Amino acid sequence: MTPLRASFHTLGCRLNQAETATISATFAARGYSIVAYGTDTDVCVINTCSVTEGADAKCRQAVRAVLKHSPHAYVVVTGCYAQVGVETLQRIPGLDLIVGTEHKMQVADLVGIPKKVGHARVVHSSKISRGDFTMAGVGHYEGQTRANLKIQDGCNFACAFCIIPFTRGGARSRTLDDIVREAHGLVDLGHRELVLTGVNIGTYASGGSDLLHVLQALERVDGLARLRISSIEPTTVSEAVLEWMATSTKLCPYLHVPIQSGDDHVLQRMKRHYTSAEFAAFIAGVVRRVPDICLGTDVMVGFPGEDDAAFTNTRTLLADLPLAYWHVFSYSERPHTLAQRYAERVPPARTQERSRILRELSTRKKTAFYRQFIGRTVRVLGEQREASGLYTGFSDHYVKVGIRTEAELANTLRQVRIDSVEQGLALGTLVDDSTVSPHL
Numbered sequence: 001m002t003p004l005r006a007s008f009h010t011l012g013c014r015l016n017q018a019e020t021a022t023i024s025a026t027f028a029a030r031g032y033s034i035v036a037y038g039t040d041t042d043v044c045v046i047n048t049c050s051v052t053e054g055a056d057a058k059c060r061q062a063v064r065a066v067l068k069h070s071p072h073a074y075v076v077v078t079g080c081y082a083q084v085g086v087e088t089l090q091r092i093p094g095l096d097l098i099v100g101t102e103h104k105m106q107v108a109d110l111v112g113i114p115k116k117v118g119h120a121r122v123v124h125s126s127k128i129s130r131g132d133f134t135m136a137g138v139g140h141y142e143g144q145t146r147a148n149l150k151i152q153d154g155c156n157f158a159c160a161f162c163i164i165p166f167t168r169g170g171a172r173s174r175t176l177d178d179i180v181r182e183a184h185g186l187v188d189l190g191h192r193e194l195v196l197t198g199v200n201i202g203t204y205a206s207g208g209s210d211l212l213h214v215l216q217a218l219e220r221v222d223g224l225a226r227l228r229i230s231s232i233e234p235t236t237v238s239e240a241v242l243e244w245m246a247t248s249t250k251l252c253p254y255l256h257v258p259i260q261s262g263d264d265h266v267l268q269r270m271k272r273h274y275t276s277a278e279f280a281a282f283i284a285g286v287v288r289r290v291p292d293i294c295l296g297t298d299v300m301v302g303f304p305g306e307d308d309a310a311f312t313n314t315r316t317l318l319a320d321l322p323l324a325y326w327h328v329f330s331y332s333e334r335p336h337t338l339a340q341r342y343a344e345r346v347p348p349a350r351t352q353e354r355s356r357i358l359r360e361l362s363t364r365k366k367t368a369f370y371r372q373f374i375g376r377t378v379r380v381l382g383e384q385r386e387a388s389g390l391y392t393g394f395s396d397h398y399v400k401v402g403i404r405t406e407a408e409l410a411n412t413l414r415q416v417r418i419d420s421v422e423q424g425l426a427l428g429t430l431v432d433d434s435t436v437s438p439h440l
């Protein structure tokens with residue numbers, strides 16, 4: 001009998017990608033053949049995001065897109081939008097199953113024998129468990145060199161703009177044994193680099209272990225070449241983690257630490273846990289301990305009350321800090337949040353203009369960061385050949401490198417000398433493997 005086909009579509013963050021990979025593996029374990037999203041399928045799982053209004057709209061579009069190419073597909077929506085948008089989702093014709101956060105990892109069981117009945121079944125709980133957790137199996141990342149490894153979920157901070165504490169619940173951590181088990185499984189599947197993910201991973205706490213213990217345990221995983229910490233709140237990065245980063249042979253010199261604003265009044269209204277001076281001091285301390293580190297950040301424009309002077313403070317601070325790049329987000333009003341009650345809205349045109357200014361500045365910062373590697377040799381994990389003929393991959397410092405070579409470099413670590421930087425890419429040449437240390 002031909003196996004049923006399942007496809008998956010992930011919206012939003014890296015954590016959602018990690019969860020989709022696990023959900024996908026649970027379908028494969030039940031005998032499904034996993035097919036690419038956008039092709040004919042029997043079941044499609046859309047793992048949604050609700051961080052902005054735009055993300056909600058993308059979910060609705062995705063449901064319509066699936067039903068267009070696979071009118072008989074059994075369509076499941078799970079993830080953050082399924083937790084907070086059930087009523088809207090129920091009105092989407094053709095949707096078969098809505099699964100909230102609490103039952104997200106049980107989607108394959110809940111689908112059972114997929115049979116369309118003309119209306120959406122809802123599996124939802126407004127209560128989300130708080131205890132330590134484990135995850136089934138090993139994530140399925142078809143054709144990817146890097147794999148995500150979920151170590152934490154939820155958040156106890158209450159940033160005024162953020163819906164995540166409502167969509168994902170309070171902070172909770174995955175047991176250390178289970179993290180290490182999946183890490184071994186991912187390495188056995190051929191992944192050389194793992195990216196630790198969660199909502200607020202710096203608050204990891206399980207059975208007496210903290211984030212440092214997770215890093216130390218993963219350092220001992222044979223066959224794992226690189227480990228990267230994804231987004232982490234600046235106030236949760238301990239001295240011990242920085243010291244570990246400075247000496248580890250696997251943990252990459254890379255941190256993505258959201259700043260959100262460089263203006264103290266806005267930071268206070270956002271309910272962030274630091275001032276602009278404290279953030280700057282933190283960054284200076286990081287660079288002292290881990291020279292050459294790639295530092296990225298997230299910044300939000302158009303937060304209620306962000307006047308021209310506040311925006312200038314943000315732009316100036318970002319320009320001055322030794323950051324390699326940032327992602328710019330426009331404020332989006334979210335239900336349940338404190339900021340929804342704030343007046344002093346920023347006109348959309350001004351928000352767009354601020355976004356444009358910061359994006360341009362980020363591009364210049366990134367080029368400057370990349371340029372400091374010219375003439376140096378870096379370690380690159382090959383990912384894919386581009387249409388240009390260059391083979392691309394990322395260095396330990398998260399520099400995207402284009403290599404001029406005929407060699408097939410997929411999932412191999414090679415030493416590359418950086419010759420120039422052009423159009424957002426560091427161009428380099430392969431050199432002998434034995435000449436440099438793991439981080440350079």
Ligand code: SF4
Nearest residue numbers: 155157158159162164
């Ligand atoms: S730290 Fe703030 S922005 Fe990040 S998930 Fe928690 S509440 Fe949201």
